[in-house]
Amino acid sequence: MRSNTRLISTIASAVGLACAAQAALAQSGPIPAEQRYPVTPGQRATANQVAQAGVPLSELAPNAPDSYTVKSGDTLWAISGVFLRSQWRWPELWGMNLDDIKNPHRIYPGQTLYLIKANGRATLSTRPGGSGEPGTIKVSPRTRYESLADTAIPPISLQTIESFLTEPLIVDENAINRAPRIVATQENRVLLSRGDRAYARAISSEQPNAAPLAVVDGRSIGYRVFRNATPLRDPITNEILGYEAQYVGKANVVSNERRREGVDAKGDKVEEIVPAGIDIVAAKEEMRVGDRLLPEPPREFLNFVPRAPQGPQSGHVVSVYGNAVNYAAQNMVVTINRGKQNGLEPGHVLALLRESNLVKDTTDSSRPNIRLPGERNGLMMVFRTFDRVSYAIVLEIDDGVQVGDRFLNP
DSSP states (O other), X not given: OHHHHTTBOOHHHHHTSOOGGGGGGOOSSOOOHXXXXXXXXXXXXXXXXXXXXXEEGGGBOTTOXXXXXXXXXXXXXXXXXXXXXXXXXXXXXXXXXXXXXXXXXXXXTTOEEEEEEXXXXXXXXXXXXXXXSOOOOOOOOOSOOOOGGGTOOOSSOHHHHGGXXXXXXXXXXXXXXXXXXXXXEGGGOSOBOTTOEEEEESOOSSOTTOOOOOOBTTBOEEEEEEEEEEEEEOTTTOOEEEEEEEEEEEEXXXXXXXXXXXXXXXXXXXXXXXXXXXXEEEESSOBOTTOEEEEOOOOOOOOOOOBOOSSOOEEEEEEEOSTXXXXXXXXXXXXXXXXXXXXXXXXXXXXXXXXXXEEEOTTSTTOXXXXXXXXXEEEEEEEEEOSSOEEEEEEEESSOBOTTOEEEOO
16 A cells, blocks of 8 residues: 555645646557656756745635545646645645655545645645655455556646647648648548548649658658638737637548659640548548648647746737637636747746726816726636747636736736
8 A cells, every 4th residue: 555655646746747638649559657747857846945845824725624635526726726825836835745756746536635734834745744654545445446547636627628739720821821732532522521531732833842742661641631720810919920720630641642654635645643642530520622731740748737937928818719709718718929939838827807997087177088907807827839829728717708808927
């Protein structure tokens, strides 16, 4: 039992794990835990620095309990909110188990977390009173077993963002226009779905020097299929920040794009264009001629560590993701007009502001219009960044989020 309990960390360390949705990106073979759930040097340095200090009691939530037992369906963000006013201050609670757990990753249903208060500070521990033997999980005999990795509590609601790790793609207009496209189908089919064969080309009159689609070393090359690159405009300046391509499915190249010698109706020799053969291997929506192909991106192992940005951040919501959706509620996704160029990283937490009102000052004889300051409306966490835009999930909200709403540091 001791060896099992040493896998259990405090809540704070667990929030630093990489998102469990990364498993959806895995194509084959097991991935070492240290790669899937890295503890960054910065996280460990913070933990070491505050291991004996913890957080001020003033940072605790008003009704923070003395202990909390983790339940199936919990998220680490929500559990952090049980103990803290500011959930992203999780590293300051980590430290009680540094000697026992060299690489803390996750907590599990059945784990009890204990709040330890001493000398005006607070820490979390898996041990009652912060000392003695590590806490244990009560188990009952059963005839099968399952990996603890499969039952770990995720940092945030993962179902909402899992598809965003691979599906939506921000590109510039030239990139999508230069991308290979589907040019024909078998039997003149209008729509394509999984299992269908189609044909695609990279070379065109506009792109005569493009690299042809090809099978490499006998291996099919995977592409994602996109449509309708929609411009994302800054709600303040109206500047186009990028184009959001609509993901519709996946395809594998199974034969090479090439030219060959042929004979026309008159018997004369001509050069024929032979498009590459592609197999549709996944379909979110039915595909058609004209849809574009972009290479499968390298598999990323993102480390979603909820935390405040190091520098000042401010900007606006560009769009609410979803068809005909005007307002974003909790666990919905928005696009914002700041990205890698502005220093945003996955895990950065930002405060949403309620739209300010324009009213007349009736106490002034000239009746001027005055703009009321925006009030805090909730929190969101960035989970995917591009150069000039980012996707963020709404974690907490009072009123709905809409295009043009402002955000600031939390």
